Amino acid sequence: SLMYLNEATLLHNIKVRYSKDRIYTYVANILIAVNPYFDIPKIYSSQTIKSYQGKSLGTMPPHVFAIADKAFRDMKVLKMSQSIIVSGESGAGKTENTKFVLRYLTESYGTGQDIDDRIVEGGCNLKNKSAQSLEYCAELLGLDQDDLRVSLTTRVMLTTAGGTKGTVIKVPLKVEQANNARDALAKTVYSHLFDHVVNRVNQCFPFETSSYFIGVLDIAGFEYFEHNSFEQFCINYCNEKLQQFFNERILKEEQELYQKEGLGVNEVHYVDNQDCIDLIEAKLVGILDILDEENRLPQPSDQHFTSAVHQKHKDHFRLTIPRKSKLTVHRNIRDDEGFIIRHFAGAVCYETTQFVEKNNDALHMSLESLICESRDKFIRELFESSTNNNKDTKQKAGKLSFISVGNKFKTQLNLLLDKLRSTGASFIRCIKPNLKMTSHHFEGVQILSQLQCSGMVSVLDLMQGGFPSRASFHELYNMYKKYMPDKLARLDPRLFCKALFKALGLNEIDYKFGLTKVFFRPGKFAEFDQIMKSDPDHLAELVKRVNHWLVCSRWKKVQWCSLSVIKVDSYPVTSKNDGTRPKMTPEQMAKEMSEILSRGPAVQATKAAAGTKKHDLSKWKYAELRDTINTSCDIELLAACREEFHRRLKVYHAWKSKNKKRNTETEQRAPKSVTDYDFAPYLNNSPQQNPAAQLPARQQEIEMNRQQRFFRIPFIRPADQYKDPQSKKKGWWYAHFDGPWIARQMELHPDKPPILLVAGKDDMEMCELNLEETGLTRKRGAEILPRQFEEIWERCGGIQYLQNAIESRQARPTYATAMLQNLLK
Numbered sequence: 004s005l006m007y008l009n010e011a012t013l014l015h016n017i018k019v020r021y022s023k024d025r026i027y028t029y030v031a032n033i034l035i036a037v038n039p040y041f042d043i044p045k046i047y048s049s050q051t052i053k054s055y056q057g058k059s060l061g062t063m064p065p066h067v068f069a070i071a072d073k074a075f076r077d078m079k080v081l082k083m084s085q086s087i088i089v090s091g092e093s094g095a096g097k098t099e100n101t102k103f104v105l106r107y108l109t110e111s112y113g114t115g116q117d118i119d120d121r122i123v124e125g126g127c128n129l130k131n132k133s134a135q136s137l138e139y140c141a142e143l144l145g146l147d148q149d150d151l152r153v154s155l156t157t158r159v160m161l162t163t164a165g166g167t168k169g170t171v172i173k174v175p176l177k178v179e180q181a182n183n184a185r186d187a188l189a190k191t192v193y194s195h196l197f198d199h200v201v202n203r204v205n206q207c208f209p210f211e212t213s214s215y216f217i218g219v220l221d222i223a224g225f226e227y228f229e230h231n232s233f234e235q236f237c238i239n240y241c242n243e244k245l246q247q248f249f250n251e252r253i254l255k256e257e258q259e260l261y262q263k264e265g266l267g268v269n270e271v272h273y274v275d276n277q278d279c280i281d282l283i284e285a286k287l288v289g290i291l292d293i294l295d296e297e298n299r300l301p302q303p304s305d306q307h308f309t310s311a312v313h314q315k316h317k318d319h320f321r322l323t324i325p326r327k328s329k330l331t332v333h334r335n336i337r338d339d340e341g342f343i344i345r346h347f348a349g350a351v352c353y354e355t356t357q358f359v360e361k362n363n364d365a366l367h368m369s370l371e372s373l374i375c376e377s378r379d380k381f382i383r384e385l386f387e388s389s390t391n392n393n394k395d396t397k398q399k400a401g402k403l404s405f406i407s408v409g410n411k412f413k414t415q416l417n418l419l420l421d422k423l424r425s426t427g428a429s430f431i432r433c434i435k436p437n438l439k440m441t442s443h444h445f446e447g448v449q450i451l452s453q454l455q456c457s458g459m460v461s462v463l464d465l466m467q468g469g470f471p472s473r474a475s476f477h478e479l480y481n482m483y484k485k486y487m488p489d490k491l492a493r494l495d496p497r498l499f500c501k502a503l504f505k506a507l508g509l510n511e512i513d514y515k516f517g518l519t520k521v522f523f524r525p526g527k528f529a530e531f532d533q534i535m536k537s538d539p540d541h542l543a544e545l546v547k548r549v550n551h552w553l554v555c556s557r558w559k560k561v562q563w564c565s566l567s568v569i570k571v572d573s574y575p576v577t578s579k580n581d582g583t584r585p586k587m588t589p590e591q592m593a594k595e596m597s598e599i600l601s602r603g604p605a606v607q608a609t610k611a612a613a614g615t616k617k618h619d620l621s622k623w624k625y626a627e628l629r630d631t632i633n634t635s636c637d638i639e640l641l642a643a644c645r646e647e648f649h650r651r652l653k654v655y656h657a658w659k660s661k662n663k664k665r666n667t668e669t670e671q672r673a674p675k676s677v678t679d680y681d682f683a684p685y686l687n688n689s690p691q692q693n694p695a696a697q698l699p700a701r702q703q704e705i706e707m708n709r710q711q712r713f714f715r716i717p718f719i720r721p722a723d724q725y726k727d728p729q730s731k732k733k734g735w736w737y738a739h740f741d742g743p744w745i746a747r748q749m750e751l752h753p754d755k756p757p758i759l760l761v762a763g764k765d766d767m768e769m770c771e772l773n774l775e776e777t778g779l780t781r782k783r784g785a786e787i788l789p790r791q792f793e794e795i796w797e798r799c800g801g802i803q804y805l806q807n808a809i810e811s812r813q814a815r816p817t818y819a820t821a822m823l824q825n826l827l828k
């Protein structure tokens with residue numbers, strides 16, 4: 004664990020570990036893997052594989068196997084597909100680490116069933132300059148050599164004006180155009196082959212019988228060279244999107260850790276990169292769309308495109324002209340020949356020559372028709388299927404149609420991110436230790452730059468917003484016990500740490516005690532360490548204070564424990580809604596204790612009576628029900644009140660839907676599948692009868708009362724019901740059930756702001772059915788994880804909404820209100 008967590012200490016730490024052949028390091032849950040460029044003995048042996056099986060991350064030394072095991076266990080436990088994102092520059096070890104992940108999964112958990120390797124690779128550059136290359140190429144593609152040469156160097160045109168209309172003429176291509184034709188052919192062959200291989204591999208997976216997958220994404224990292232072109236622009240755009248996903252996940256994991264450790268803090272501030280993504284991909288004004296617009300002009304030009312980019316984003320923080328570069332080589336580039344983008348990993352100057360050409364992937368017609376006549380059946384089939392599918396994009400004779408590379412890339416990237424967002428993710432950042440690619444050689448500058456490019460430095464920034472340094476109680480105990488006298492060193496590690504912190508009088512803003520660890524604000528761990536190692540006189544004073552604190556805290560604890568036992572026994576639910584404990588002096592406490600003790604027999608009697616009590620609340624006023632729900636501590640009565648309340652809601656909604664005018668479109672309380680339930684059992688009952696009586700065993704119900712479940716189902720706007728599936732706009736309906744009843748509900752509409760509803764405040768608009776009646780628990784795929792719900796809820800402003808409802812005393816106490824109040828405290 005690092006006392007100061009920043010790029011310098013991280014780099015140093017990686018260096019020290021690398022010198023001991025420890026190539027793997029964690030930052031939070033991210034694995035940094037330095038390529039050793041030699042085989043470290045036993046590091047990937049079957050024995051090592053065994054030692055990582057079923058172990059939580061962090062219990063064993065950092066390793067790629069630990070990440071693979073985590074992905075597998077998360078998939079099983081959370082019932083959620085997983086992705087492992089392996090990135091880094093060329094030669095950093097992505098492919099090797101990907102293979103280790105796959106080997107681990109196959110050796111540990113068998114093949115096939117759940118493991119699906121989706122490897123996405125970047126593009127390929129085939130260069131066939133010589134005549135011999137042409138010969139090989141023609142042979143492999145089953146084409147005549149001369150035909151191929153002609154098709155690569157000329158283009159067929161059909162005259163449409165002047166002369167004899169409809170005459171076919173062959174126009175020679177310029178060198179650049181011919182180069183593009185060659186590259187377009189190579190890319191098309193590669194992409195068809197790649198798709199074919201992936202399809203064949205996928206045919207071997209029993210997708211129908213497997214519910215989840217682990218995807219391994221091997222992807223090139225952020226790149227910048229002296230000269231950067233369209234390829235770097237695309238790969239960096241991709242990395243910008245992945246970085247956003249990475250930030251989202253790391254941030255969430257940090258927050259989850261804080262929650263798991265009970266820190267009571269939730270926010271971590273960081274700068275997000277949405278503005279940079281928008282600059283590239285926004286509709287109409289984004290660089291990709293400006294480029295497409297240029298491609299569609301009768302005479303497109305790179306300069307015109309570049310000027311348009313600068314003009315549309317004059318004062319954009321992320322964009323500037325090459326003249327503003329720190330590097331002389333870029334300062335010579337004219338304004339209409341390039342632009343600089345400030346990426347998360349640093350500024351990159353792109354030279355825009357050939358952007359327009361490179362953005363067009365169309366294979367001109369003579370090449371396409373030539374390849375469709377290949378002697379090789381396999382090649383023919385590869386191209387036949389794709390030409391059939393792309394009929395509408397097929398070129399007209401004489402015209403090279405436009406197929407946008409940039410937008411194809413954008414669409415595929417967004418699909419990839421949708422997929423990633425639906426999975427649990429782990430990250431492996433591969434690092435090349437030196438440019439020579441040799442073993443035992445550590446080039447700090449190179450590595451630091453890779454840490455920046457892989458987004459690790461911005462993760463550190465992100466962590467700085469919270470509590471970046473952390474150490475388990477055991478670690479701290481072992482570090483400092485030697486400075487303490489025996490009596491204190493015998494304490495349990497947690498108490499030992501707590502006593503130490505209190506005695507030092509550290510500011511509680513600077514650290515937080517979790518369940519297993521102490522968390523420090525940036526730099527505070529080191530401060531603490533310095534105090535501990537300061538002069539012996541100071542230490543003696545410190546020990547005295549620790550002793551004093553211990554005595555006081557033990558005495559207080561004994562008092563509170565006795566009181567709590569008695570209180571918990573007599574009040575099953577805390578009597579104060581805000582959950583605060585009254586502040587009492589020891590005398591007051593003693594008084595209350597003796598009072599409670601004297602009430603003992605009466606409490607027992609009431610409890611015994613409660614077991615047999617039945618509540619008939621059908622005659623209660625609404626206000627009485629509401630107040631009881633808000634104030635009572637009697638679980639039986641509470642449950643009965645809620646049931647009665649929901650029975651009335653159900654009757655009300657049934658009445659409302661019966662009386663509503665036909666064809667009027669009302670807001671949905673829940674999708675049709677949820678509200679279409681059988682009213683009969685409820686309507687046939689006399690309204691006097693308490694529905695609680697029909698429920699299964701009461702005891703079971705009370706236990707259910709504590710279960711928190713979360714659901715998500717899609718809905719279609721009523722107006723879109725009969726539209727074809729493509730143009731239907733889908734929304735999402737989210738529900739949080741606190742026991743059997745709805746606590747929070749959320750509708751995400753495709754075309755209007757989200758609607759948030761909380762129990763108590765918005766009952767009339769909320770789902771009135773109990774969980775069992777909704778059938779949601781039996782709907783496949785409807786149940787989601789709490790964090791999936793909370794993430795969306797938070798993003799839609801749910802926290803503020805619930806807080807306002809609590810403050811205006813409208814929210815009914817539920818698990819959600821209790822959690823929020825706890826957090827705010």
Ligand SMILES: Nc1ncnc2c1ncn2[C@@H]1O[C@H](COP(=O)(O)OP(=O)(O)OP(=O)(O)O)[C@@H](O)[C@H]1O
Pocket residue numbers: 038039040041042043091092093094095096097098099100223433
């Ligand atoms: N863990 C490792 N142990 C030993 N050698 C390794 C390890 N990882 C990588 N190497 C060495 O580094 C070389 C390059 O690694 P790898 O092919 O995985 O890089 P890459 O990031 O996939 O590169 P590219 O992006 O160019 O495909 C390997 O051929 C291997 O010799």
